[in-house]
Amino acid sequence: xxxKGFTLTELIATIAIIAVVTTISVTTFQTVHKKTVQKQKxxxxxxxxxxxxxxxxxxxxxxxxxxTLLKSGYTDADKEVNGWKVIMDPNPDDKDFPYLNxxxxxxxxxxxxxxxxxxxxxxxxx
Numbered sequence: 024x025x026x027k028g029f030t031l032t033e034l035i036a037t038i039a040i041i042a043v044v045t046t047i048s049v050t051t052f053q054t055v056h057k058k059t060v061q062k063q064k065x066x067x068x069x070x071x072x073x074x075x076x077x078x079x080x081x082x083x084x085x086x087x088x089x090x091t092l093l094k095s096g097y098t099d100a101d102k103e104v105n106g107w108k109v110i111m112d113p114n115p116d117d118k119d120f121p122y123l124n125x126x127x128x129x130x131x132x133x134x135x136x137x138x139x140x141x142x143x144x145x146x147x148x149x
Contacts, residue, residue, distance in 0.1 A: 063113045067123065071110070072135045074098040075128030085131055088138055090124040090147045107145045117142070 029037075071089055074097045078087050092098045093108045100108035107124075115121035116137070125138040125147035139148040 060114045067110065067113070068126070068135055071098060071123065071126065072128060072133075075135065076130070076133075079128065079130040086127055086129050088125055088127045088147050093124065105145060109145075 071092065074092050075087050075089075078092055078095065078097045079085060089098070089110060093100055093110070098110070101111045102109060104122075109122040109124055112121045112123045120140055120142040122140075125140040126135050127138040128135045140146065141148060
């Protein structure tokens with residue numbers, strides 16, 4: 024007599040293979056996503072650094088924060104939050120303040136780094 028269908032062993036083996044493939048896929052996706060977000064932030068900071076260099080050269084100052092660049096038209100905002108033009112941080116350290124506005128460019132060291140802020144009033148403190 025011919026029996027049609029799969030044995031329990033075949034079904035368990037198939038489920039195990041699917042589980043392994045799914046685990047590998049999810050892990051790979053998470054790694055790729057993390058690297059993509061890091062690269063996105065790096066590209067935004069490179070662009071902001073170029074805008075800040077132009078500002079410091081034109082205004083003859085040695086430091087500037089991103090918020091000043093936005094207000095003076097040297098760079099464009101991603102969106103507006105409560106009347107405040109902001110640049111979103113794709114990978115924020117602080118989930119309550121996911122903006123790059125308070126990053127500070129220092130012409131002397133040619134670097135851009137996080138500054139201090141007040142998340143309640145959406146203002147930079149530096």
